[in-house]
Amino acid sequence: MNHVIIGNGIAGVSAAESIRELDGSGSIFMISDEPVDPYCRPMISLVLEGAISPSKLPIRGPDFYESLNITPVLGSRVARMDVDAKILFLSDGKTLPYDTLLIASGADPRPIKAAAAHLTNIFFMRNQHQVLSMLKTLPQTRHALVLGGGLVGFKAAGGLLHRGIGVTMLIRSGYPLSLQVDETAGGMILAELIRRGLNVRVGVEVTGFKGSDTVTGAFLSDGSEVSCDLVIVGKGVLPSVSFVPRDRIRVDLGIVVDDHLETSCPGIFAAGDVAESVDIARKTRWVNAIWPEAVAQGRIAGMNMAGRAVAYKGSLSRNVIRIFDLDIMAAGWVNAPDDPRYSVISEHNRRLNTYRRLVFEGDRLIGATLVNRIETGGILTAMIQNEIPVRVSKRKLLEPHLSLKSLTF
Numbered sequence: 001m002n003h004v005i006i007g008n009g010i011a012g013v014s015a016a017e018s019i020r021e022l023d024g025s026g027s028i029f030m031i032s033d034e035p036v037d038p039y040c041r042p043m044i045s046l047v048l049e050g051a052i053s054p055s056k057l058p059i060r061g062p063d064f065y066e067s068l069n070i071t072p073v074l075g076s077r078v079a080r081m082d083v084d085a086k087i088l089f090l091s092d093g094k095t096l097p098y099d100t101l102l103i104a105s106g107a108d109p110r111p112i113k114a115a116a117a118h119l120t121n122i123f124f125m126r127n128q129h130q131v132l133s134m135l136k137t138l139p140q141t142r143h144a145l146v147l148g149g150g151l152v153g154f155k156a157a158g159g160l161l162h163r164g165i166g167v168t169m170l171i172r173s174g175y176p177l178s179l180q181v182d183e184t185a186g187g188m189i190l191a192e193l194i195r196r197g198l199n200v201r202v203g204v205e206v207t208g209f210k211g212s213d214t215v216t217g218a219f220l221s222d223g224s225e226v227s228c229d230l231v232i233v234g235k236g237v238l239p240s241v242s243f244v245p246r247d248r249i250r251v252d253l254g255i256v257v258d259d260h261l262e263t264s265c266p267g268i269f270a271a272g273d274v275a276e277s278v279d280i281a282r283k284t285r286w287v288n289a290i291w292p293e294a295v296a297q298g299r300i301a302g303m304n305m306a307g308r309a310v311a312y313k314g315s316l317s318r319n320v321i322r323i324f325d326l327d328i329m330a331a332g333w334v335n336a337p338d339d340p341r342y343s344v345i346s347e348h349n350r351r352l353n354t355y356r357r358l359v360f361e362g363d364r365l366i367g368a369t370l371v372n373r374i375e376t377g378g379i380l381t382a383m384i385q386n387e388i389p390v391r392v393s394k395r396k397l398l399e400p401h402l403s404l405k406s407l408t409f
């Protein structure tokens with residue numbers, strides 16, 4: 001068997017390891033346009049912050065490829081694929097045939113529509129190379145502009161503030177992490193960031209940048225201007241599918257996969273940030289672009305590629321984040337619509353600065369947001385993930401000392 005994996009991120013790595021566990025003799029090729037060994041993508045924000053050095057980023061040892069007899073094809077981009085001939089065409093002119101294929105190409109930053117976005121010192125924050133380039137600018141940086149209040153924008157702002165750099169953040173949606181948490185938790189995060197010196201502008205966007213070669217400022221949609229010598233764009237991501245033939249492989253937002261992570265084209269699988277699977281809480285297809293799902297999907301896709309049929313239960317959004325003095329945990333569908341099918345209970349203790357909010361569909365917990373005292377997050381996440389019906393009073397789940405024993409039904 002000739003197994004080929006597009007992407008050497010965590011989904012690709014997890015798949016390669018499970019293929020090799022089950023298939024000792026087949027060949028495995030891993031292609032990545034990033035010319036580096038597998039690394040921990042979420043931790044690039046810690047490099048920006050100065051909390052770790054880039055040498056701490058790799059997630060596997062230097063003998064990863066050799067020890068698993070994998071052929072790495074690094075620094076090459078898949079430009080096109082022929083699913084009938086089962087061949088990949090690389091941008092350097094090479095071709096690569098496959099028997100089974102995993103698309104684990106991750107996601108690309110959402111582009112920005114603003115004039116003069118080509119100026120230097122305007123960065124996306126998706127890969128190691130971009131952060132290393134940002135680091136070189138920091139000694140000259142007085143004030144940074146962060147676009148977007150999503151996970152990446154928010155981590156970038158936190159990292160720069162930790163370094164003592166002034167930051168202005170533009171958030172169109174009104175509060176940070178609007179995909180991960182509800183408005184109250186978002187407000188608490190915002191208050192903490194402002195307390196630490198962040199300058200936030202809500203409801204405005206960048207229309208263009210100023211500067212002759214290097215960025216010196218930005219024009220905003222309300223007619224005002226902001227001075228800055230570094231811009232970080234964190235306006236979310238889109239699945240990386242430019243090379244995927246949409247007439248042969250079903251793509252919605254991401255590549256649509258079935259419960260074995262196989263695409264609509266037999267023998268071709270997808271996993272990680274590029275894949276669109278059934279969301280356990282929502283019960284609809286969704287792209288949950290998070291690390292633990294990329295691990296689980298990669299592992300299961302790899303087993304299926306190696307011939308062991310293993311079902312995938314579905315994906316679930318979940319995040320644990322620390323921002324200065326706030327611990328935040330969010331899982332499932334935290335922003336379910338205002339609809340009689342869903343009920344919400346919450347508790348906000350302003351004195352202790354804690355907040356807990358749970359969303360239910362009938363007797364099923366489908367979403368949880370905790371700010372500070374997040375110890376019960378694991379139990380709540382497990383309840384959502386395993387669709388455990390709540391047989392005790394729902395308010396019991398708000399208790400900070402919730403234990404499995406107290407949930408004995």
Ligand SMILES: Cc1cc2nc3c(=O)[nH]c(=O)nc-3n(C[C@H](O)[C@H](O)[C@H](O)COP(=O)(O)OP(=O)(O)OC[C@H]3O[C@@H](n4cnc5c(N)ncnc54)[C@H](O)[C@@H]3O)c2cc1C
Nearest residue numbers: 007009010011032033041042077078106272273289290291
């Ligand atoms: C700054 C930051 C912070 C984050 N923080 C968190 C967090 O706190 N918690 C969390 O759960 N998740 C977090 N994430 C998201 C997490 O990193 C991703 O969910 C995870 O890395 C996805 O892994 P993947 O293997 O699917 O894709 P990726 O890691 O993106 O790997 C895909 C690889 O494929 C390559 N590739 C793409 N197209 C091609 C092509 N055509 N040809 C060849 N190679 C190609 C890419 O360059 C990349 O190297 C964060 C991400 C970022 C950027």
